[in-house]
Protein backbone atom coordinates (compact mmCIF):
# COMPACT_ATOMS: atom_id res chain seq x y z
CA UNK A 443 0.00 0.00 0.00
CA UNK A 444 1.38 3.42 -0.90
CA UNK A 445 1.25 6.18 1.69
CA UNK A 446 2.65 9.73 1.70
CA UNK A 447 6.21 8.83 2.50
CA UNK A 448 6.49 5.42 0.96
CA UNK A 449 7.66 4.55 -2.43
CA UNK A 450 5.83 1.75 -4.22
CA UNK A 451 8.81 -0.42 -3.44
CA UNK A 452 7.69 -0.70 0.15
CA UNK A 453 5.01 -3.07 -0.94
CA UNK A 454 7.75 -5.42 -2.04
CA UNK A 455 9.22 -5.75 1.43
CA UNK A 456 7.97 -3.94 4.45
CA UNK A 457 10.33 -5.69 6.87
CA UNK A 458 12.34 -2.49 7.38
CA UNK A 459 9.37 -1.14 9.34
CA UNK A 460 9.67 -3.77 12.06
CA UNK A 461 13.24 -3.23 13.16
CA UNK A 462 16.07 -0.77 12.75
CA UNK A 463 18.67 -1.69 10.19
CA UNK A 464 21.54 -1.63 12.60
CA UNK A 465 20.16 -4.55 14.59
CA UNK A 466 19.20 -8.06 13.65
CA UNK A 467 15.97 -9.77 14.67
CA UNK A 468 17.48 -10.76 18.01
CA UNK A 469 18.42 -7.17 18.79
CA UNK A 470 22.14 -7.78 18.21
CA UNK A 471 24.06 -4.83 16.78
CA UNK A 472 24.86 -5.02 13.06
CA UNK A 473 27.98 -3.00 12.39
CA UNK A 474 27.53 -0.49 9.57
CA UNK A 475 30.36 -0.29 7.05
CA UNK A 476 29.40 2.68 4.89
CA UNK A 477 31.29 2.97 1.63
CA UNK A 478 33.62 5.99 1.47
CA UNK A 479 31.47 8.86 0.17
CA UNK A 480 32.37 11.31 -2.55
CA UNK A 481 30.48 13.87 -4.60
CA UNK A 482 29.46 17.51 -4.70
CA UNK A 483 27.32 17.54 -1.54
CA UNK A 484 29.91 15.63 0.42
CA UNK A 485 32.57 18.10 -0.74
CA UNK A 486 30.45 21.06 0.39
CA UNK A 487 29.74 19.42 3.72
CA UNK A 488 33.46 18.76 4.17
CA UNK A 489 34.34 22.42 3.57
CA UNK A 490 31.64 23.58 5.97
CA UNK A 491 32.68 21.05 8.58
CA UNK A 492 36.27 22.33 8.61
CA UNK A 493 34.96 25.80 9.48
CA UNK A 494 32.68 24.41 12.14
CA UNK A 495 35.42 22.25 13.62
CA UNK A 496 37.75 25.23 13.73
CA UNK A 497 35.04 27.26 15.43
CA UNK A 498 34.26 24.53 17.95
CA UNK A 499 37.91 23.99 18.83
CA UNK A 500 38.78 27.67 19.15
CA UNK A 501 35.66 29.46 20.48
CA UNK A 502 36.25 28.95 24.23
CA UNK A 503 39.90 30.05 23.88
CA UNK A 504 39.17 33.30 22.02
CA UNK A 505 39.02 36.39 24.23
CA UNK A 506 37.44 39.67 23.22
CA UNK A 507 38.40 42.49 25.62
CA UNK A 508 39.33 39.85 28.17
CA UNK A 509 36.01 37.97 27.93
CA UNK A 510 35.69 34.47 26.43
CA UNK A 511 33.88 34.28 23.11
CA UNK A 512 31.73 31.38 24.32
CA UNK A 513 31.45 30.08 27.85
CA UNK A 514 28.66 28.31 29.72
CA UNK A 515 29.86 28.13 33.30
CA UNK A 516 26.87 26.62 35.07
CA UNK A 517 28.67 26.21 38.41
CA UNK A 518 29.74 29.86 38.68
CA UNK A 519 26.58 30.95 36.86
CA UNK A 520 28.52 32.90 34.27
CA UNK A 521 27.64 32.79 30.60
CA UNK A 522 29.35 34.49 27.68
CA UNK A 523 27.78 34.42 24.26
CA UNK A 524 29.87 36.13 21.57
CA UNK A 525 31.71 37.71 24.53
CA UNK A 526 28.54 39.33 25.90
CA UNK A 527 28.18 38.44 29.58
CA UNK A 528 24.92 37.02 30.89
CA UNK A 529 24.09 36.19 34.48
CA UNK A 530 21.25 34.35 36.21
CA UNK A 531 19.51 37.73 36.51
CA UNK A 532 19.03 37.55 32.75
CA UNK A 533 16.74 34.59 33.26
CA UNK A 534 13.95 36.18 31.18
CA UNK A 535 16.38 36.48 28.26
CA UNK A 536 17.44 32.86 28.65
CA UNK A 537 13.85 31.69 28.77
CA UNK A 538 13.05 33.65 25.64
CA UNK A 539 16.15 32.43 23.81
CA UNK A 540 15.22 28.85 24.73
CA UNK A 541 11.70 29.31 23.37
CA UNK A 542 13.04 30.95 20.20
CA UNK A 543 15.50 28.10 19.70
CA UNK A 544 12.72 25.55 20.08
CA UNK A 545 10.39 27.39 17.70
CA UNK A 546 13.26 27.85 15.25
CA UNK A 547 14.09 24.14 15.36
CA UNK A 548 10.44 23.22 14.88
CA UNK A 549 10.00 25.71 12.04
CA UNK A 550 13.24 24.70 10.40
CA UNK A 551 12.33 21.03 10.66
CA UNK A 552 8.84 21.57 9.28
CA UNK A 553 10.32 23.28 6.22
CA UNK A 554 13.68 21.56 5.74
CA UNK A 555 13.43 18.31 7.66
CA UNK A 556 16.69 17.14 9.22
CA UNK A 557 19.00 19.37 7.23
CA UNK A 558 20.58 20.39 10.55
CA UNK A 559 21.55 16.77 11.26
CA UNK A 560 23.38 16.36 7.98
CA UNK A 561 25.16 19.70 7.79
CA UNK A 562 25.54 21.19 11.25
CA UNK A 563 25.06 18.61 13.99
CA UNK A 564 28.30 18.13 15.98
CA UNK A 565 27.65 14.39 16.21
CA UNK A 566 27.55 14.03 12.40
CA UNK A 567 30.48 16.35 11.90
CA UNK A 568 32.75 14.64 14.40
CA UNK A 569 31.76 11.16 13.32
CA UNK A 570 31.69 11.57 9.54
CA UNK A 571 34.26 14.29 9.03
CA UNK A 572 36.84 13.35 11.63
CA UNK A 573 36.67 9.86 13.08
CA UNK A 574 35.32 8.15 9.95
CA UNK A 575 37.90 9.86 7.72
CA UNK A 576 40.68 8.65 10.00
CA UNK A 577 39.21 5.16 9.83
CA UNK A 578 39.13 5.24 6.02
CA UNK A 579 42.72 6.52 5.95
CA UNK A 580 44.01 3.72 8.19
CA UNK A 581 41.76 0.73 7.42
CA UNK A 582 40.63 1.55 3.91
CA UNK A 583 37.17 1.54 2.36
CA UNK A 584 34.14 -0.61 3.22
CA UNK A 585 35.46 -3.92 1.83
CA UNK A 586 38.93 -3.53 3.35
CA UNK A 587 37.44 -2.76 6.77
CA UNK A 588 35.20 -5.82 6.60
CA UNK A 589 38.16 -8.00 5.62
CA UNK A 590 40.32 -6.56 8.38
CA UNK A 591 37.67 -7.22 11.01
CA UNK A 592 37.25 -10.81 9.83
CA UNK A 593 40.93 -11.64 9.72
CA UNK A 594 42.95 -13.03 12.63
CA UNK A 595 44.96 -10.74 14.94
CA UNK A 596 48.04 -10.73 12.79
CA UNK A 597 50.68 -7.99 12.59
CA UNK A 598 48.66 -5.91 10.09
CA UNK A 599 45.47 -5.95 12.13
CA UNK A 600 47.25 -5.15 15.42
CA UNK A 601 49.16 -2.28 13.79
CA UNK A 602 46.10 -0.74 12.12
CA UNK A 603 43.76 -1.14 15.08
CA UNK A 604 46.36 0.15 17.54
CA UNK A 605 47.04 3.18 15.36
CA UNK A 606 43.35 3.93 14.85
CA UNK A 607 42.38 3.51 18.50
CA UNK A 608 45.37 5.60 19.65
CA UNK A 609 44.39 8.47 17.35
CA UNK A 610 40.75 8.16 18.43
CA UNK A 611 41.85 8.29 22.08
CA UNK A 612 44.00 11.38 21.49
CA UNK A 613 41.19 13.12 19.63
CA UNK A 614 38.75 12.25 22.42
CA UNK A 615 41.18 13.68 24.96
CA UNK A 616 41.48 16.89 22.94
CA UNK A 617 37.70 17.20 22.58
CA UNK A 618 37.27 16.58 26.28
CA UNK A 619 39.64 19.46 27.10
CA UNK A 620 37.77 21.76 24.71
CA UNK A 621 34.41 20.82 26.25
CA UNK A 622 35.85 21.52 29.67
CA UNK A 623 36.93 24.98 28.48
CA UNK A 624 33.37 25.66 27.28
CA UNK A 625 31.87 24.86 30.65
CA UNK A 626 34.48 25.96 33.17
CA UNK A 627 36.62 28.35 31.18
CA UNK A 628 39.96 28.18 29.40
CA UNK A 629 41.63 29.95 32.35
CA UNK A 630 40.59 27.20 34.79
CA UNK A 631 41.67 24.53 32.28
CA UNK A 632 45.17 25.99 31.78
CA UNK A 633 45.60 26.63 35.50
CA UNK A 634 44.63 23.03 36.30
CA UNK A 635 47.08 21.68 33.72
CA UNK A 636 49.83 23.90 35.13
CA UNK A 637 49.18 22.86 38.72
CA UNK A 638 48.90 19.17 37.89
CA UNK A 639 46.49 16.34 38.76
CA UNK A 640 47.20 16.16 42.51
CA UNK A 641 45.88 19.65 43.17
CA UNK A 642 43.05 19.31 40.67
CA UNK A 643 41.90 15.73 41.01
CA UNK A 644 38.25 16.65 40.31
CA UNK A 645 39.11 18.44 37.07
CA UNK A 646 41.32 15.61 35.84
CA UNK A 647 38.71 13.00 36.75
CA UNK A 648 36.05 14.94 34.87
CA UNK A 649 38.25 15.22 31.78
CA UNK A 650 39.16 11.54 32.02
CA UNK A 651 35.52 10.38 32.26
CA UNK A 652 34.50 12.72 29.46
CA UNK A 653 37.31 11.38 27.28
CA UNK A 654 36.01 7.86 27.87
CA UNK A 655 32.46 8.84 26.89
CA UNK A 656 33.62 10.58 23.70
CA UNK A 657 35.82 7.64 22.77
CA UNK A 658 32.95 5.22 23.36
CA UNK A 659 30.55 7.31 21.23
CA UNK A 660 32.85 7.73 18.23
CA UNK A 661 34.64 4.43 18.20
CA UNK A 662 31.69 2.14 18.97
CA UNK A 663 28.28 3.69 19.61
CA UNK A 664 28.35 5.91 16.49
CA UNK A 665 25.14 6.15 14.43
CA UNK A 666 23.14 4.76 17.35
CA UNK A 667 23.30 8.22 18.94
CA UNK A 668 21.10 9.38 16.03
CA UNK A 669 18.90 6.31 15.75
CA UNK A 670 18.40 5.41 19.43
CA UNK A 671 19.31 8.33 21.66
CA UNK A 672 18.77 11.70 19.99
CA UNK A 673 15.31 13.11 20.85
CA UNK A 674 15.37 15.38 17.80
CA UNK A 675 15.26 12.35 15.53
CA UNK A 676 12.21 11.06 17.40
CA UNK A 677 10.39 14.37 16.81
CA UNK A 678 10.60 13.97 13.07
CA UNK A 679 7.48 11.87 12.80
CA UNK A 680 5.33 14.69 14.18
CA UNK A 681 7.15 17.62 12.62
CA UNK A 682 7.56 16.71 8.99
CA UNK A 683 4.71 16.52 6.54
CA UNK A 684 4.35 15.98 2.81
CA UNK A 685 5.61 19.52 2.08
CA UNK A 686 8.82 19.16 4.09
CA UNK A 687 12.04 19.15 2.07
CA UNK A 688 13.95 15.95 2.83
CA UNK A 689 16.47 13.70 1.14
CA UNK A 690 14.06 11.55 -0.86
CA UNK A 691 14.02 8.97 -3.57
CA UNK A 692 11.87 10.01 -6.54
CA UNK A 693 9.92 6.77 -6.71
CA UNK A 694 7.80 7.92 -9.67
CA UNK A 695 10.91 8.37 -11.72
CA UNK A 696 12.88 5.53 -10.19
CA UNK A 697 10.24 2.83 -10.44
CA UNK A 698 8.56 3.75 -13.73
CA UNK A 699 5.54 1.56 -14.42
CA UNK A 700 7.22 -1.82 -14.13
CA UNK A 701 9.57 -1.08 -11.25
CA UNK A 702 13.30 -0.75 -10.91
CA UNK A 703 15.50 -3.05 -12.96
CA UNK A 704 19.17 -3.74 -13.59
CA UNK A 705 20.92 -1.71 -16.23
CA UNK A 706 21.28 -3.24 -19.69
CA UNK A 707 23.35 -1.46 -22.28
CA UNK A 708 21.45 -0.14 -25.30
CA UNK A 709 18.03 -0.82 -23.77
CA UNK A 710 15.28 1.82 -23.99
CA UNK A 711 14.10 1.68 -20.38
CA UNK A 712 11.37 4.24 -20.89
CA UNK A 713 9.74 2.22 -23.63
CA UNK A 714 9.86 -0.90 -21.46
CA UNK A 715 8.30 0.99 -18.55
CA UNK A 716 11.40 0.54 -16.39
CA UNK A 717 12.29 3.29 -13.96
CA UNK A 718 15.62 5.12 -13.74
CA UNK A 719 16.72 3.16 -10.66
CA UNK A 720 19.02 0.39 -11.79
CA UNK A 721 18.95 -1.28 -8.39
CA UNK A 722 22.71 -0.92 -8.03
CA UNK A 723 22.45 -0.49 -4.24
CA UNK A 724 25.06 2.27 -4.14
CA UNK A 725 22.74 4.59 -2.19
CA UNK A 726 22.46 1.88 0.47
CA UNK A 727 26.17 1.05 0.47
CA UNK A 728 27.17 4.62 1.45
CA UNK A 729 24.47 5.20 4.06
CA UNK A 730 26.03 5.69 7.51
CA UNK A 731 22.82 4.60 9.25
CA UNK A 732 22.46 1.52 7.07
CA UNK A 733 19.06 2.30 5.57
CA UNK A 734 17.64 2.14 2.06
CA UNK A 735 16.35 5.59 1.11
CA UNK A 736 14.15 3.95 -1.51
CA UNK A 737 11.93 2.71 1.32
CA UNK A 738 10.82 6.29 1.87
CA UNK A 739 11.56 8.74 4.68
CA UNK A 740 12.70 6.91 7.78
CA UNK A 741 13.53 8.06 11.30
CA UNK A 742 17.09 6.78 10.93
CA UNK A 743 17.82 9.10 7.99
CA UNK A 744 20.03 11.99 9.10
CA UNK A 745 19.82 13.72 5.71
CA UNK A 746 23.56 13.42 5.25
CA UNK A 747 23.20 13.60 1.43
CA UNK A 748 25.77 10.91 0.62
CA UNK A 749 23.10 8.72 -1.02
CA UNK A 750 22.30 11.70 -3.28
CA UNK A 751 25.94 11.88 -4.33
CA UNK A 752 26.16 8.13 -4.84
CA UNK A 753 23.05 8.05 -7.01
CA UNK A 754 24.10 11.14 -9.00
CA UNK A 755 27.33 9.32 -9.78
CA UNK A 756 25.37 6.34 -11.12
CA UNK A 757 23.05 8.58 -13.12
CA UNK A 758 26.10 10.22 -14.74
CA UNK A 759 27.41 6.79 -15.68
CA UNK A 760 24.16 5.61 -17.29
CA UNK A 761 23.59 9.00 -18.90
CA UNK A 762 20.44 9.92 -17.00
CA UNK A 763 19.71 13.25 -15.32
CA UNK A 764 20.97 13.61 -11.77
CA UNK A 765 18.57 13.94 -8.84
CA UNK A 766 16.85 10.57 -8.65
CA UNK A 767 17.65 10.87 -4.95
CA UNK A 768 17.50 14.57 -4.07
CA UNK A 769 16.26 17.26 -1.73
CA UNK A 770 12.54 17.38 -2.40
CA UNK A 771 9.17 16.86 -0.75
CA UNK A 772 6.69 14.04 -1.02
CA UNK A 773 4.20 16.57 -2.42
CA UNK A 774 6.66 17.46 -5.19
CA UNK A 775 7.35 13.84 -6.07
CA UNK A 776 3.73 12.75 -6.14
CA UNK A 777 2.34 15.82 -7.96
CA UNK A 778 5.45 16.82 -9.96
CA UNK A 779 4.83 20.38 -8.69
CA UNK A 780 7.04 22.67 -6.62
CA UNK A 781 6.72 22.58 -2.82
CA UNK A 782 4.40 25.11 -1.26
CA UNK A 783 4.62 27.45 1.73
CA UNK A 784 1.83 26.01 3.88
CA UNK A 785 -0.27 27.73 6.56
CA UNK A 786 1.64 25.74 9.22
CA UNK A 787 4.92 27.19 7.94
CA UNK A 788 3.37 30.67 7.87
CA UNK A 789 2.18 30.34 11.49
CA UNK A 790 5.60 29.21 12.74
CA UNK A 791 7.28 32.06 10.85
CA UNK A 792 4.91 34.62 12.43
CA UNK A 793 5.58 33.26 15.95
CA UNK A 794 9.32 33.23 15.29
CA UNK A 795 9.36 36.84 14.03
CA UNK A 796 7.36 37.93 17.07
CA UNK A 797 9.70 36.20 19.51
CA UNK A 798 12.84 37.51 17.81
CA UNK A 799 11.34 41.01 17.96
CA UNK A 800 10.73 40.60 21.70
CA UNK A 801 14.27 39.39 22.19
CA UNK A 802 15.60 42.39 20.25
CA UNK A 803 13.65 44.78 22.50
CA UNK A 804 14.86 43.04 25.67
CA UNK A 805 18.47 43.10 24.48
CA UNK A 806 18.22 46.74 23.46
CA UNK A 807 16.96 47.70 26.93
CA UNK A 808 19.34 45.45 28.82
CA UNK A 809 21.47 47.69 31.05
CA UNK A 810 24.95 46.67 32.25
CA UNK A 811 23.95 47.58 35.80
CA UNK A 812 20.49 46.87 37.13
CA UNK A 813 19.21 48.91 40.04
CA UNK A 814 16.16 48.71 42.29
CA UNK A 815 15.47 51.36 44.97
CA UNK A 816 12.50 50.99 47.29
CA UNK A 817 11.45 52.90 50.36
CA UNK A 818 12.18 51.06 53.60
CA UNK A 819 8.83 49.38 54.39
CA UNK A 820 6.88 51.24 57.09
CA UNK A 821 9.31 54.17 57.20
CA UNK A 822 8.01 57.74 57.35
CA UNK A 823 9.49 60.96 56.04
CA UNK A 824 11.56 63.10 58.40
CA UNK A 825 11.70 66.88 58.42
CA UNK A 826 15.03 68.37 59.36
CA UNK A 827 14.85 72.15 59.21
CA UNK A 828 14.05 73.09 55.64
CA UNK A 829 14.81 69.60 54.31
CA UNK A 830 12.82 66.39 53.99
CA UNK A 831 14.46 63.01 54.41
CA UNK A 832 13.36 59.55 53.17
CA UNK A 833 14.96 56.15 53.80
CA UNK A 834 15.49 53.58 51.06
CA UNK A 835 16.85 50.12 50.41
CA UNK A 836 18.66 49.44 47.17
CA UNK A 837 19.68 46.33 45.24
CA UNK A 838 22.36 46.46 42.52
CA UNK A 839 23.50 43.86 40.01
CA UNK A 840 26.59 44.36 37.91
CA UNK A 841 25.76 42.49 34.67
CA UNK A 842 28.83 43.78 32.84
CA UNK A 843 32.11 41.89 32.63
CA UNK A 844 34.05 44.62 34.48
CA UNK A 845 34.31 46.01 37.98
CA UNK A 846 32.38 49.29 38.23
CA UNK A 847 32.44 52.16 40.73
CA UNK A 848 28.95 53.58 40.94
CA UNK A 849 27.52 56.80 42.25
CA UNK A 850 23.91 57.92 42.48
CA UNK A 851 22.27 61.23 41.57
CA UNK A 852 18.78 62.61 42.15
CA UNK A 853 17.49 63.53 38.70
CA UNK A 854 14.02 64.91 39.30
CA UNK A 855 14.97 67.84 41.53
CA UNK A 856 17.66 69.24 43.76
CA UNK A 857 18.51 66.59 46.27
CA UNK A 858 21.31 64.62 47.83
CA UNK A 859 21.90 60.93 48.37
CA UNK A 860 23.79 59.64 51.41
CA UNK A 861 25.12 56.19 52.00
CA UNK A 862 26.12 54.82 55.41
CA UNK A 863 29.66 55.87 56.48
CA UNK A 864 29.48 58.73 53.94
CA UNK A 865 30.46 56.42 51.14
CA UNK A 866 30.58 58.32 47.88
CA UNK A 867 30.94 55.39 45.50
CA UNK A 868 29.95 51.75 45.51
CA UNK A 869 32.37 49.21 44.04
CA UNK A 870 30.80 46.22 42.34
CA UNK A 871 32.77 43.36 40.86
CA UNK A 872 31.55 41.68 37.66
CA UNK A 873 28.41 39.66 38.24
CA UNK A 874 28.16 40.91 41.84
CA UNK A 875 24.86 41.51 43.67
CA UNK A 876 24.87 44.21 46.29
CA UNK A 877 22.18 45.38 48.72
CA UNK A 878 22.24 48.31 51.11
CA UNK A 879 20.51 51.34 52.55
CA UNK A 880 20.59 55.01 51.61
CA UNK A 881 18.96 58.31 52.54
CA UNK A 882 17.62 60.92 50.14
CA UNK A 883 17.40 64.52 51.34
CA UNK A 884 15.48 67.08 49.30
CA UNK A 885 14.89 70.78 50.19
CA UNK A 886 11.26 71.41 51.24
CA UNK A 887 10.94 74.05 48.54
CA UNK A 888 11.36 71.34 45.89
CA UNK A 889 8.47 69.22 47.20
CA UNK A 890 4.93 70.36 46.43
CA UNK A 891 2.92 67.20 47.09
CA UNK A 892 2.63 64.34 49.56
CA UNK A 893 4.07 61.81 47.11
CA UNK A 894 6.66 62.90 44.59
CA UNK A 895 8.00 60.74 41.81
CA UNK A 896 11.72 60.44 42.59
CA UNK A 897 14.08 59.58 39.73
CA UNK A 898 17.54 58.38 40.65
CA UNK A 899 20.31 57.91 38.10
CA UNK A 900 23.17 55.47 38.59
CA UNK A 901 26.49 56.44 36.96
CA UNK A 902 29.78 54.63 36.54
CA UNK A 903 33.25 56.02 37.24
CA UNK A 904 33.34 57.62 33.77
CA UNK A 905 30.06 59.44 34.35
CA UNK A 906 28.19 57.07 32.05
CA UNK A 907 24.53 56.61 32.93
CA UNK A 908 23.99 52.92 33.78
CA UNK A 909 20.35 52.86 34.82
CA UNK A 910 17.54 55.07 36.08
CA UNK A 911 15.11 54.02 38.75
CA UNK A 912 11.89 55.79 39.70
CA UNK A 913 10.52 55.46 43.19
CA UNK A 914 8.32 57.48 45.58
CA UNK A 915 9.43 60.31 47.87
CA UNK A 916 7.05 61.16 50.72
CA UNK A 917 6.48 64.56 52.25
CA UNK A 918 3.85 66.34 54.36
CA UNK A 919 0.33 66.75 52.93
CA UNK A 920 0.26 70.55 53.11
CA UNK A 921 3.02 73.08 52.72
Ligand code: SF4
Pocket residue numbers: 689725728729730731732733734735742743744745746747748749750
Ligand atom coordinates in the same frame (compact mmCIF):
# COMPACT_ATOMS: atom_id res chain seq x y z
S1 SF4 B 1 19.35 7.62 3.55
FE1 SF4 B 1 20.80 8.96 2.54
S2 SF4 B 1 20.62 10.93 3.56
FE2 SF4 B 1 19.62 9.39 4.86
S3 SF4 B 1 21.22 8.80 6.30
FE3 SF4 B 1 21.28 7.33 4.60
S4 SF4 B 1 22.78 8.20 3.18
FE4 SF4 B 1 22.24 9.81 4.60
Ligand code: SF4
Pocket residue numbers: 691696718719720721722723724725726736752753754756766767
Ligand atom coordinates in the same frame (compact mmCIF):
# COMPACT_ATOMS: atom_id res chain seq x y z
S1 SF4 C 1 22.00 4.60 -6.28
FE1 SF4 C 1 20.29 5.35 -7.50
S2 SF4 C 1 20.17 3.87 -9.13
FE2 SF4 C 1 21.39 2.88 -7.58
S3 SF4 C 1 19.92 1.79 -6.31
FE3 SF4 C 1 20.14 3.78 -5.38
S4 SF4 C 1 18.47 4.96 -6.27
FE4 SF4 C 1 18.74 3.17 -7.57
